[in-house]
Amino acid sequence: MKHRRLLGFFLISIMIFSMITFTGCQSIGDSVSKVKVKLGFKNKDFEYIRQGKISKIVIQSTRDNGFRFVVTDANVINEIYDMLSTGKPAKSKSSLRPDYTFQLYKNDKKVYAVFNYVAGIDKKSGGNFYSGNKSYIVSNRIDSDIIKNFWEIDGTRTLVDFDQVYYKMALNAINKYITYSKNSNIGVEIDNDVEAAKFISSTDLEDFKKELPSGVSVIESTEDDSNKDVTLNLNTEGYDQKVYKCVATFYNKKTMEQKKYYMIGKYNKDYWNISVQENKPSDF
Template sequence: MKKIVTIFLAIAIAMSMTGCSVSDTIKTKLGFRNEDFEYIKEGNAKKIVIQSNRDKGFKFVLTDVAAIKQMYDILASGKEVGTKSTLEPDYIFEIYEKGGKVHKYNYIAGIDKNDGANFYGDDKSYIVSSRLDNDVLKHFSNIRKPKYFEEVYHGSIISTMKEDFAKAKSDNIQIGSVGVDISEDLSISKFILSTELVKLNELLRQEFKNAELAQEGKEYDTLVHVITEGYKTDVYKAKISITKDKKLKEHVYYVWCKNKSGAWETSITTEKPKDF
């Protein structure tokens, strides 16, 4: 025990005398830091492009020296691991070095460190701090994301399905397996993170038997297509189409959510409202 205390005391004295370099070296040896992003620290990264993986036109560029330094601090503190998360990436990072070399990485926002690497390229994978969400990506997502979006978006889908399925039951129409397809809802794809897709999938399974987010190539007895028509901080509009059998007519619903005095009011109609 005395030997261990002596070692830590020596480390503390060394750090106080030589500054961050010794501290960083110790962290690297202990696996709490990596040296793979030193080219950024050395000033060789001229810009960092961050792009939504679900909306290729939704991206922003970091060129500010302080912002790039902040990014370096987060990435250099990442722990290298051998296992990647199985979730689909939310963002693509491209770090442009002077001279034309581009380093490309995938990033999954909001996952726990036990779920595997959340930042990875072709060769190496890292678990990086949630500071990347808090310090950088929060500014990105807040550019156009409406307040309470997940609450309204998820609620609109669930409420419409409940209303339609109740009518189908009274008409003795079988629901069977249900696939909810939001893949073509391009105007909101930029807002949805992989962790949120997991939550929506869990919610669908809790509310309905045999319901899930539609998987590509899989067939379902009932298909629910969601297309967002418009949104603001206090208004959300969507067109939701439900088809239970290829022989049956598609049912189209118009969903209009309005926030009044802090509470959301949802209108679901089969006729398109005026001014929708």
């Protein structure tokens, strides 16, 4: 990969020099752009953004209707253009559920295009930014430079390493319940935890699925749980930068028995200490 980047840089340098030499009136910026397109480092499908045809971009979470922000600043729109124009065209779209939609507006009312976005780069190599038959693998800079900036502005949504506490809590509760009930035919109804929805991403959820014990599976809102003996609902009770509180409720559909576990995660020295208890703690 490193050699490929060095080779690409070398080729770009040579081609830019040649283009500037033979077309002296052409700007260096245009020369660089054309070379990148020619070498496959850039696509031209989002030129309409660079041309100023997009005045507003609305980014909406697919899991949390309350997490929606509007981009109207020309500089930020240009940043998004830079990220999208360097996206690599993909033959197919990601099989994962999209985390966000990007609505590109020509003006306040007219939508120019709508794209689905899977946060992070899909490890299965499908396009993580797509619309219709067009798919692209875009850099996770959209997560780190754009979306997370808005997370920081909205202080109610900040949390240290959500995936390190939430999924570990769930796994601990699942293992404890299996030991208690001797039944592992469990469906985790992940979409029912409204407070956690804002933090969940499809790529993290896929990693969580791989850690689940045999017989346990994640049931998303569009899926059927009728073949599961037991359902697990997680309910986030509260959180901040250092503490996460959640209740795990198992319901056996055959015996109609309900079993609850109270879970607390406390962050200390780069690590989440997690406790799972049957009785509600005094500090819960």
